[in-house]
Structure formats: structure tokens, C-alpha cells
Amino acid sequence: MTHGQAQLIAEAERRLGPKAIITDQQDIEPWVTDWRGRVHGAASAMLAPASTEEVAEIVRLAAELRVPLVPQGGNTGMVAGATPPGDGSALLLSMRRMNRIRSVSAEDRRAVAEAGVVLETLHEAADDVGMRFPLTLGARGSCTIGGLTSTNAGGTQVLKFGTMRSLVAGVEAILPDGSIHDGLSGLKKDNRGYSLDQLLIGAEGTLGVITAVALRLVPAIGARTVAWVGLESPTRALELLRFLEARTDGIEGFELVPQDSLRLVLKHVPNTRPPLSGEHDWQVLVEATTPDADHDVAGELERLLGAALQQGIIEDAVLAANEAQAEAFWKIRDTISEAERAEGQTLAHDISVAVADMPAFLVSASGKVERAFPGVVASGFGHLGDGNIHFHVRAGAHAAPDWYEREGEAITRFVDDLVTAAGGSISAEHGIGQLKRAELARLAPPGRIHALRAIKQALDPLGIMNPGKLVP
Amino acid sequence: MTHGQAQLIAEAERRLGPKAIITDQQDIEPWVTDWRGRVHGAASAMLAPASTEEVAEIVRLAAELRVPLVPQGGNTGMVAGATPPGDGSALLLSMRRMNRIRSVSAEDRRAVAEAGVVLETLHEAADDVGMRFPLTLGARGSCTIGGLTSTNAGGTQVLKFGTMRSLVAGVEAILPDGSIHDGLSGLKKDNRGYSLDQLLIGAEGTLGVITAVALRLVPAIGARTVAWVGLESPTRALELLRFLEARTDGIEGFELVPQDSLRLVLKHVPNTRPPLSGEHDWQVLVEATTPDADHDVAGELERLLGAALQQGIIEDAVLAANEAQAEAFWKIRDTISEAERAEGQTLAHDISVAVADMPAFLVSASGKVERAFPGVVASGFGHLGDGNIHFHVRAGAHAAPDWYEREGEAITRFVDDLVTAAGGSISAEHGIGQLKRAELARLAPPGRIHALRAIKQALDPLGIMNPGKLVP
Numbered sequence: 001m002t003h004g005q006a007q008l009i010a011e012a013e014r015r016l017g018p019k020a021i022i023t024d025q026q027d028i029e030p031w032v033t034d035w036r037g038r039v040h041g042a043a044s045a046m047l048a049p050a051s052t053e054e055v056a057e058i059v060r061l062a063a064e065l066r067v068p069l070v071p072q073g074g075n076t077g078m079v080a081g082a083t084p085p086g087d088g089s090a091l092l093l094s095m096r097r098m099n100r101i102r103s104v105s106a107e108d109r110r111a112v113a114e115a116g117v118v119l120e121t122l123h124e125a126a127d128d129v130g131m132r133f134p135l136t137l138g139a140r141g142s143c144t145i146g147g148l149t150s151t152n153a154g155g156t157q158v159l160k161f162g163t164m165r166s167l168v169a170g171v172e173a174i175l176p177d178g179s180i181h182d183g184l185s186g187l188k189k190d191n192r193g194y195s196l197d198q199l200l201i202g203a204e205g206t207l208g209v210i211t212a213v214a215l216r217l218v219p220a221i222g223a224r225t226v227a228w229v230g231l232e233s234p235t236r237a238l239e240l241l242r243f244l245e246a247r248t249d250g251i252e253g254f255e256l257v258p259q260d261s262l263r264l265v266l267k268h269v270p271n272t273r274p275p276l277s278g279e280h281d282w283q284v285l286v287e288a289t290t291p292d293a294d295h296d297v298a299g300e301l302e303r304l305l306g307a308a309l310q311q312g313i314i315e316d317a318v319l320a321a322n323e324a325q326a327e328a329f330w331k332i333r334d335t336i337s338e339a340e341r342a343e344g345q346t347l348a349h350d351i352s353v354a355v356a357d358m359p360a361f362l363v364s365a366s367g368k369v370e371r372a373f374p375g376v377v378a379s380g381f382g383h384l385g386d387g388n389i390h391f392h393v394r395a396g397a398h399a400a401p402d403w404y405e406r407e408g409e410a411i412t413r414f415v416d417d418l419v420t421a422a423g424g425s426i427s428a429e430h431g432i433g434q435l436k437r438a439e440l441a442r443l444a445p446p447g448r449i450h451a452l453r454a455i456k457q458a459l460d461p462l463g464i465m466n467p468g469k470l471v472p
Numbered sequence: 473m474t475h476g477q478a479q480l481i482a483e484a485e486r487r488l489g490p491k492a493i494i495t496d497q498q499d500i501e502p503w504v505t506d507w508r509g510r511v512h513g514a515a516s517a518m519l520a521p522a523s524t525e526e527v528a529e530i531v532r533l534a535a536e537l538r539v540p541l542v543p544q545g546g547n548t549g550m551v552a553g554a555t556p557p558g559d560g561s562a563l564l565l566s567m568r569r570m571n572r573i574r575s576v577s578a579e580d581r582r583a584v585a586e587a588g589v590v591l592e593t594l595h596e597a598a599d600d601v602g603m604r605f606p607l608t609l610g611a612r613g614s615c616t617i618g619g620l621t622s623t624n625a626g627g628t629q630v631l632k633f634g635t636m637r638s639l640v641a642g643v644e645a646i647l648p649d650g651s652i653h654d655g656l657s658g659l660k661k662d663n664r665g666y667s668l669d670q671l672l673i674g675a676e677g678t679l680g681v682i683t684a685v686a687l688r689l690v691p692a693i694g695a696r697t698v699a700w701v702g703l704e705s706p707t708r709a710l711e712l713l714r715f716l717e718a719r720t721d722g723i724e725g726f727e728l729v730p731q732d733s734l735r736l737v738l739k740h741v742p743n744t745r746p747p748l749s750g751e752h753d754w755q756v757l758v759e760a761t762t763p764d765a766d767h768d769v770a771g772e773l774e775r776l777l778g779a780a781l782q783q784g785i786i787e788d789a790v791l792a793a794n795e796a797q798a799e800a801f802w803k804i805r806d807t808i809s810e811a812e813r814a815e816g817q818t819l820a821h822d823i824s825v826a827v828a829d830m831p832a833f834l835v836s837a838s839g840k841v842e843r844a845f846p847g848v849v850a851s852g853f854g855h856l857g858d859g860n861i862h863f864h865v866r867a868g869a870h871a872a873p874d875w876y877e878r879e880g881e882a883i884t885r886f887v888d889d890l891v892t893a894a895g896g897s898i899s900a901e902h903g904i905g906q907l908k909r910a911e912l913a914r915l916a917p918p919g920r921i922h923a924l925r926a927i928k929q930a931l932d933p934l935g936i937m938n939p940g941k942l943v944p
Contacts, residue, residue, distance in 0.1 A: 107714060107828075108827070108828060151663065152663050154661055158660070158661065163661060165667075165670075166638075175919055175923060177919065177922065179917070179918070179919025179920075179922070179923075180917075180919065181919065181920065181923070182917075185826065185895045185896070185897075186826035186827070186828075186859075186895075187824050187825070187826060187859060187895075187896065187897050187900070188630070188824065188827060188858045188859050188860070189626055189630065189635060189824045189855075189858050189859065189860045189897070189900040189901050190824060190897040190899070190900060191623065191624050191674055191897070191899045191900065191901055191902065191903045191904070192897055192898065192899050192904060192912060192916065193674070193675075193904060193912070193916075193920075193924050193942055193943070194671060194674065194675055194679075194923075194924055194927055195637075195670055195671070195673070195674060196920070196923060198637075198667055198670035198671070198673075199666060199667070199670070199671060199927075201667070201670075202663055202665070202666065202667060203665075203666055207666075242579060352659050352660065352661045352662060353659070354657065354658035354659060355580070355658070355660060356579075356580060356658075383661075386660045386661050387658075387659060387660050387661065388660070388661045423657045423658075423659075424657070424659065425657075425659050425661070425662040425663070425664055426664065427662070427663045427664050428659070428661040428662060428663065429661050429663055430663065431663045432663070432664060432665060440664060440665070444664065444665075445651070445652075445654075446651070447647055447649065447651025447652065447653065448651075448653065448665075448668070450649065450651070451647060451651075451653070451666075451668060451931060452665050452666055454930035454931055455666055455671075455927060455930055455931070457930060458926035458927055458929060458930030459923060459926055459927070470665055471665065
């Protein structure tokens with residue numbers, strides 16, 4: 001522990017009380033390693049403030065004593081963006097005690113949640129007033145509003161409602177100089193200069209600590225229906241999406257699943273069965289919803305899929321007969337990663353290209369990877385309607401205990417080069433954190449890297465906010 | 473003309489040709505004064521590049537030679553944000569030759585327009601492919617996409633579609649170091665660090681020059697209906713909005729008009745008549761639209777207004793019988809400022825508070841202003857559903873040639889203090905430019921001013937981008 005850290009801990013304990021300081025290494029242990037166990041950090045203490053003013057106190061002390069802080073929510077990130085450096089040079093700043101929902105209003109279609117509120121808790125609070133917070137993802141039981149905002153999280157409902165950036169109405173944060181940025185005023189129009197709210201969304205805690213967020217709510221789901229569709233190719237899948245979107249605004253989930261992924265799920269995940277009787281090279285899970293309980297959304301989707309079948313866009317389709325079957329369809333989609341891991345080693349790439357370009361990219365990139373590294377298996381699944389595919393490369397014939405070390409970097413660079421050449425993003429929704437920083441440095445235009453560094457240096461000249469993350 | 477300016481002009485002429493350089497003062501004259509004639513600037517030349525690469529060339533030269541540039545679109549701003557300094561220290565950078573619509577696609581619901589494209593031209597281009605760009609405002613025949621983006625413009629359709637920030641899918645810009653920021657890739661998901669797109673929206677050209685913008689299109693209007701409603705108070709008006717919004721998602725215009733404003737329009741604007749037979753203290757113009765031509769949006773609105781009448785929310789209402797009458801209703805709304813000017817001197821304030829707070833604020837602020845400056849007349853009209861009111865103070869009994877000079881600043885400070893105390897914004901949609909800079913400096917929290925300055929200094933260390941604007 002550095003002298004500055006010791007001073008900060010003593011002073012924070014004096015001002016905020018013992019509850020706000022955790023120094024027992026057993027209690028800290030679960031939070032200094034990312035949840036996938038790939039990056040191990042160290043921190044001599046975890047600070048756990050319970051209010052905006054307490055966070056501001058800690059940041060002011062950190063600035064004064066030059067002690068870096070690593071803000072953390074649910075520790076569910078994919079790129080080790082909330083994992084402290086391994087040398088113990090930073091303290092963890094856990095936001096989990098800031099877990100109040102300050103307000104939730106159906107009339108204003110708005111909730112204000114503190115950074116440490118768990119996503120599922122917000123879902124329930126919105127539900128209680130007959131509304132809905134539409135963003136959701138696998139980690140909803142542990143990820144937090146602060147982390148979701150700091151990473152501009154996406155998930156499965158982005159098609160209709162956008163990422164966090166579209167759902168955040170305002171941000172409260174402590175800037176690196178300890179000042180409070182209050183963007184929670186609820187103004188729908190405000191043109192008083194650069195949007196600090198927008199700058200903090202997706203900044204991964206490198207420009208300040210988000211303490212609370214105002215969020216847009218949408219009307220609760222009145223009815224929903226889920227269909228499983230078999231078709232020939234990703235091109236046909238996009239054609240289906242366009243066909244549906246031109247005829248209804250109810251489509252909110254559209255997930256592409258290759259036959260290979262379905263096969264692995266059926267093989268490795270208990271209690272799964274194929275939704276369709278025949279085999280199809282590609283499939284799509286379609287979810288349609290409506291806020292109007294009287295609207296026959298299932299009938300509408302059935303009719304539209306029938307028309308798509310007649311026009312030769314799709315090969316087959318089935319609607320979930322009930323809620324249990326709908327859940328069963330989603331389970332197939334949600335367990336693909338798990339099934340792939342059960343099958344063997346897998347390298348995951350969270351990439352995006354323009355929506356219209358994704359079908360061709362997916363087919364061509366899979367082929368190129370498999371030719372460049374003969375024996376591996378490449379495929380993509382996920383959010384076709386967002387142009388965002390989880391592009392996975394399985395070890396296949398290359399499987400070996402040291403496969404990741406031996407080939408991982410080369411394969412990832414190969415994939416990232418293909419994505420960059422296609423004008424795409426090497427991080428569609430997971431962010432940069434620690435794990436993608438070298439690739440960002442390698443592939444981003446120099447002007448962009450310069451701008452990111454200049455903004456970081458301008459707002460955090462002492463480098464105390466989440467050091468070693470995002471900015472190359 | 474400074475030596476640097478002369479060098480820049482000579483070099484730009486050599487590289488870009490004579491068409492890109494205007495030095496005839498007669499040609500420059502219309503562009504160095506803001507359109508309302510309140511701020512007079514000077515510039516020895518106006519540069520008019522025709523491509524992104526040409527803008528980049530100019531910015532690189534400007535950086536090298538330390539010559540400040542003032543980017544300008546249609547020169548329709550309300551805060552002199554595109555007017556050069558009076559000392560001739562900057563050159564004008566006109567974007568009007570960059571006026572290509574690079575693409576417009578109904579399938580992608582997207583258009584890419586260069587900065588100099590006039591809003592009305594974009595409206596027509598979207599219309600041609602059966603789509604719609606929903607943002608609109610009075611200056612649509614001359615304002616440009618670059619200016620609208622740089623000022624995060626609003627207008628009358630914000631209620632349903634948001635400001636430019638909601639409609640911009642990506643920005644291409646030249647940063648102050650001459651590098652090209654290309655945000656036009658069309659990625660729906662991209663988490664590679666701070667959003668430069670979002671930073672440039674609303675930055676008023678102080679962080680770079682926007683050269684092109686990708687814009688979201690929405691389905692064309694299938695049917696629309698306009699109603700004029702009489703009611704008792706702004707509180708009732710908001711109640712009506714909530715009532716309607718809970719029952720339909722078709723409401724896209726909701727403009728509040730006080731009786732006093734209606735009276736002035738009827739008095740000063742030819743060919744106007746009162747939409748309702750009786751008098752009402754307040755009125756609202758409601759516009760409802762639907763993309764579905766088969767949907768009876770007029771019948772729906774009529775039924776809902778009937779229910780609101782029965783519940784005592786409103787006093788009377790009439791639907792426009794045809795398109796001509798709909799235009800006549802809008803004409804009343806759109807000529808309020810003109811009618812007020814015809815009546816006498818007026819001070820305009822473009823303010824916002826939280827939507828739910830606006831009715832009470834409007835009534836209380838009007839009373840306070842009239843008590844503090846006995847004889848003046850204060851009232852507000854406009855975008856109630858956005859919490860954004862154009863709060864006007866008429867000279868009334870104070871009318872005198874020197875009224876603006878004598879009382880203008882004191883009244884504006886008084887209004888801005890009331891807005892700030894209510895947690896509102898002193899610039900809801902017009903921006904800061906030159907005219908509101910002193911008030912921003914006076915009223916913004918020190919932490920925010922520090923952050924704005926730090927960002928400006930970081931990205932434009934030489935101070936060549938639109939000097940003297942926005943940043944206090």
C-alpha cells in the first residue's frame with residue numbers, strides 16, 4: 001500500500017465511516033479478477049460510498065493524494081474494464097452501495113436510478129408502475145446501471161430501443177476534479193454547450209464516476225410472440241427483417257443462429273430440442289411485441305411469415321405456442337456461447353459492420369478465417385438487425401491446452417483486420433477496457449487516437465480515473 | 473488582412489482554385505452580419521470548399537498559419553454563432569458549396585447529406601423515396617444540415633422525434649488538427665471509446681467543422697390532422713398532452729398559445745381568424761400523424777378530444793376540416809413572433825424547464841417579471857411537450873427607442889435567474905453562440921465551465937475553430 005493510499009483510506013474512514021472501507025483481502029478477492037477469470041488485478045482496499053456526496057469526497061481525496069481509482073459495478077464486463085491493475089497502484093471504487101431507485105414515474109416515462117442499482121431491480125421497479133425499461137442482457141441479475149451506462153451496453157432489444165445511449169436521459173457523475181456534474185434535471189431540450197452526459201456514456205469510467213442515471217421508460221408489453229424461422233442464408237435473413245420492418249413496427253428481437261450453433265446447443269445443453277422438424281442452414285429467432293394487449297401480434301406475425309414463405313424468403317417457421325415454448329426458443333439463443341465452450345476452446349469477437357453488409361461479411365469472413373487457419377471453425381450468431389455479430393472461432397482440429405496462447409492473438413488480429421477493412425467496429429457492444437486496448441491502438445486512425453488522448457488528458461490530467469483502460 | 477490570412481488565401485487559391493475563395497466585400501457582406509442584424513462582424517475573405525478533402529486542406533493551412541475560421545451554413549442562427557469577430561481576425565468558412573446528398577435509402581432508413589445541404593432539399597429527397605426527415609423549423613428554406621447538427625437544432629416535431637441529436641446517425645468532420653473524423657460508417661453499434669459524433673453535435677463549430685451527416689429517416693406521413701383546442705391553463709394543457717399520449721402514439725405537435733398571443737396575431741397578421749368561436753385563456757395546437765394512410769387519425773383525435781371535453785380537461789376544440797385549414801392553424805402559431813414585433817419591442821428568451829414543471833413556471837415567472845418591471849407584458853408560447861417555451865417580454869408601457877439598451881440586460885438576467893433557480897436551461901434550442909456567452913459564464917457551475925474549457929483547449933489548442941463562441 002502506498003503512503004497516499006494509506007492516507008486516503010484513513011481520511012475516507014474518518015469522513016465516511018468504517019462501512020465505506022473494505023480492506024479485508026477475502027472480501028476484496030472476488031472483485032479484483034474479471035468474472036471470466038482472465039485478468040487478475042490487485043487492490044489494497046475497496047471503497048464503497050453510499051451517496052453522491054461521498055463519491056465526490058473520495059474523488060477529491062484521490063485527486064489531492066494522486067491515488068488512482070477503478071470504478072466498479074457488477075463486475076460483469078467482457079473486457080476487464082473494471083479490473084484494477086495488477087501492481088496494486090489503484091483502489092477499487094465499488095458503486096454497489098449506491099443502490100437506490102430515486103424515482104420512477106409512468107407519467108414522466110422516466111426513472112432515476114443510482115449507479116449500483118442492478119438491472120433486474122430496475123426492470124421490476126418499472127414493472128411495478130406499469131412501464132418497462134427495455135434494455136436487457138444475460139447478466140441482468142448482477143450488472144448495474146452505472147456499468148451499463150459507462151459501457152453503453154447493448155443486448156438483445158437494441159433493434160427497437162437502441163443501446164444505453166438512446167435510453168439515458170441524463171447522467172449524474174463526479175468529474176476527476178471532484179466536481180459534481182448534474183445532468184438529471186429532466187430537460188428534454190438543453191443547448192448549453194458540449195454534452196458531458198454523452199461524453200460519459202461509453203467512457204468506461206475514464207472521465208469520471210457515474211453516480212446516477214435518468215432513464216427513459218417505455219410502455220409495458222401488452223402481448224408478445226416469438227417465432228423460430230428456418231432459411232437459406234444470412235442474406236435471406238436480412239431480407240426477412242426488411243420485409244417485416246416494412247409491415248410492422250413490432251419487431252424487437254431478431255437473432256441469427258447458424259445450424260452449427262443450433263447443433264452444439266442440442267448436443268450440450270440439457271432439455272433443448274429443435275424448434276423445426278427439418279434442417280436449415282440458418283435460423284432466426286424473431287420476437288414481436290406490442291404495448292396494446294388487444295393487438296393480435298401473434299396473428300400478425302403468423303400472417304407475415306406466411307407471406308414471406310410464399311415469396312420464398314424463408315423455408316419454414318413456427319410460432320411459440322405458449323410462454324414456455326417462447327422461453328425454450330430464447331434458451332437456444334442464450335446458450336450458444338455455453339454450448340460452444342462445452343464443445344471446446346472458442347475465441348469470441350464482438351464485431352459490427354453496417355447492417356446491409358453483414359450477410360456478405362459473415363460468409364466471407366468465416367471462409368477466410370477457416371482458410372487462413374485450416375482446422376478451426378468460424379461462425380457468427382446474434383444481432384443481425386444491428387449489424388452486430390458475435391463472431392466465434394472454435395479451435396476445432398487445433399484444440400490444445402496452449403491454443404489460446406499460441407494462436408489466439410493471430411486469429412483475433414486476423415478477424416479485426418477483416419472487420420476494419422469492412423469499415424466495421426472491433427467492439428460493437430463490449431467496449432475496449434484492457435483487453436482490446438492494443439487492438440484499438442493498432443487499428444484506430446491516428447487522428448482519433450489523438451482526440452481520445454487529448455480529451456482524457458483534459459478532463460483527467462492527474463490520471464486518477466480508471467487508469468490503463470480504453471484510451472490507447 | 474493579416475500576413476497569415478494573406479498566405480492562407482493565396483495557398484488555398486493555388487490548391488483549390490479561384491471558386492473556393494471570395495474576397496469581394498460585396499459578396500461577403502450578407503454573411504458577416506447575423507440575419508437578425510444584431511451582430512456585425514468582418515472578414516477579409518470567405519472560403520468556400522466543395523469537398524471534405526478541401527475543407528481538410530483549409531483547416532490544415534489554418535492550423536499551420538494560426539488563422540481562425542468561422543464555419544457557416546445558412547446564417548439563420550439566433551445567437552450569432554456563425555458571425556465572425558468584428559476585428560477581422562478570422563476568415564469565414566462557408567459550407568454552402570458542399571451541398572450534395574450523397575445517399576438516401578428507404579431500405580436503410582438513412583440519408584447522408586453534406587453540411588451545406590438546405591433542410592428543405594433534404595425533406596424533398598426523403599420524400600422522393602417515400603420517406604421523411606421529420607425535423608423542421610421556420611428557416612427550413614435556408615438553414616443547412618451542418619448548422620442544424622452543430623447547434624443540435626429542435627423545432628416543432630421534437631415531441632415525437634427528438635432534436636438533431638436523436639436523428640443523427642453519424643458525423644463526418646474535420647478536427648482542428650486537420651484530421652478527418654469519419655463517423656458515417658453506418659454502424660448501429662460501436663463502442664470504441666468516446667463518441668466524437670456526440671461531442672460535435674451542439675458544439676457550434678468550436679471543436680471542428682462538420683462536413684457531412686448521416687441522418688435517420690422515418691416513414692412518410694400517411695395521414696395527419698390538426699386540431700385547435702381552447703382550455704383554462706397551462707396545467708390543463710399538460711394534462712391534455714398526458715391524456716393523449718397515454719392513448720395514442722400519433723401526437724407529434726403540441727404547441728401552447730396564450731390568448732394574448734392569439735389576439736396579437738389576429739390584430740397584425742392579415743388573413744387570420746380565430747379557430748374557435750368563444751374566447752379561452754389558453755389554446756393548444758395539436759398535430760397528430762400516422763404513417764398508415766388507412767388509419768383514421770382524424771377520427772381518433774376527434775374521439776379523444778371529445779373524451780377530454782367530457783372529463784373537463786378542455787373547454788372546446790375544433791379539427792381542421794381540410795389541409796388549408798390545418799395550414800391556417802399552423803400559421804397562427806408560426807406568426808406569433810412576427811405579430812409581437814408588429815405590436816412593439818419584444819425580448820425573446822428560449823428557455824426550458826422539466827416538462828412537468830413548465831405550467832407552474834410559466835404562470836409564476838410571467839407574474840414575477842411583470843411585478844419586477846411594472847408595465848411590461850410577459851408571456852410564453854411554444855413547445856410545451858418539450859418543456860421548452862419561448863418566453864417573451866414585451867416593452868408595453870416601457871416602449872422607447874432605447875428600451876433594449878436600457879432594460880434588456882436586466883430583464884434577461886432576471887428571466888435567466890428564474891430559469892436557473894428552477895433547474896432549467898437558458899438555451900433550450902438556440903445555443904450559446906456569442907449572445908448568451910456572458911450569461912452562461914455567469915450561471916453555469918464552475919465545474920462545468922472548467923470542463924467545457926478543458927475540452928475546447930484539448931481539441932483546439934490553437935484556438936482556430938470559431939473563436940469567441942459558446943465556451944465562456
